[in-house]
Amino acid sequence: MGIKHSRRALKEAIQGYLFLLPTLFVLLTFIVGPIFYALFLAFHKVQLLGGQGFDFIGLRNFSRITVDQRAHIAIWNTLKYVVIVVPIQTILAMVLAAVLNAGVKGQKFFRIIYFLPTLTSSAVLTLIFMWMFNQSGLINEMLSSIGLPTYNWLGDPRVALNAIMGMNIWSTAPFYMIIYLAALQDIPDSLYEAAELDGANAFKKFMSITVPSLKPVTSFVIIMGLIGTFQLFDQSYIFSAGSGGPNNSTLTVVLLIYQYAFKNIGTMGYAAALAMTLAVIIMIATWLQRKFAQEESLN
The missing domain is CATH 1.10.3720.10 (MetI-like)
Structure with a gap:
């Protein structure tokens, strides 16, 4: 009885996550992902054009706000x-x-x-x-x-x-x-x-x-x-x-x-x-x- 109950609960959980998958994908791709990427950029000097890439500069971008x-x-x-x-x-x-x-x-x-x-x-x-x-x-x-x-x-x-x-x-x-x-x-x-x-x-x-x-x-x-x-x-x-x-x-x-x-x-x-x-x-x-x-x- 316990095994059947656990299998049913697992099946229901999998079905639930499958239904949530499209929404989770949208949230991760367009909300959570950009937030973490922006946080990553905030600690770098970024040159998107010209192939120079990212240079880690720590808190210098934040300290620049105090003098800007x-x-x-x-x-x-x-x-x-x-x-x-x-x-x-x-x-x-x-x-x-x-x-x-x-x-x-x-x-x-x-x-x-x-x-x-x-x-x-x-x-x-x-x-x-x-x-x-x-x-x-x-x-x-x-x-x-x-x-x-x-x-x-x-x-x-x-x-x-x-x-x-x-x-x-x-x-x-x-x-x-x-x-x-x-x-x-x-x-x-x-x-x-x-x-x-x-x-x-x-x-x-x-x-x-x-x-x-x-x-x-x-x-x-x-x-x-x-x-x-x-x-x-x-x-x-x-x-x-x-x-x-x-x-x-x-x-x-x-x-x-x-x-x-x-x-x-x-x-x-x-x-x-x-x-x-x-x-x-x-x-x-x-x-x-x-x-x-x-x-x-x-x-």
Whole structure:
């Protein structure tokens, strides 16, 4: 009996791994393998063209980050982008969801309208915003039509990154709004009815019932926002034509990795070191957020 049972268990295990084999192959080939290869590159000076191959240089690629001024600018721009965009898009998404869940007239229409930016390609949205902020674009046309002076928005380092921030908040908040809308359906109406009997107004109900009930969803939204904002690339690339300008104001870590990996010769290893550093920063930020959320739930 024991032998039959062990054979059956072995057969089931083999069948299970056979079913998992395609997924495991994809994971190993396109996720796990590239991670280890990038880690390998980070400790080497890499010359992919010309046949020079790989030269082991230890931690020199990582120590170079500490003296690379463009890396410092890219990290600062990315951190500033994360610190501003993540809280605003999270709060905006929650407020929009609460408003659309309150039974306002035409809420289905507004849900569709608010969600449209999420359905549009980020490249297309970037081109639209570039046209709006162009010297001959919509914003300057509106300013000139009412007699106000125009401005070179995209050429000003103080404005360029802020324009990308505004565009991303506008385009990503509706996606998280849908997540909040789904979560709001699980909050019992009896809680709001009891709060009304106690004389609570709409703001007090929102702060005392809605926000605490949505803490697990908010934690998820913040983590997804952190991962997405730290990896900002396409909008910055299109805005600056790949340069990170004007004056490195839109240079992000991922854009800098791209420049070192594919535009500069012999710096693929340094680009891999930057990528590993960014991965560590994202993991630390995610861990801190999860730890903070757990402490809040315990309190």
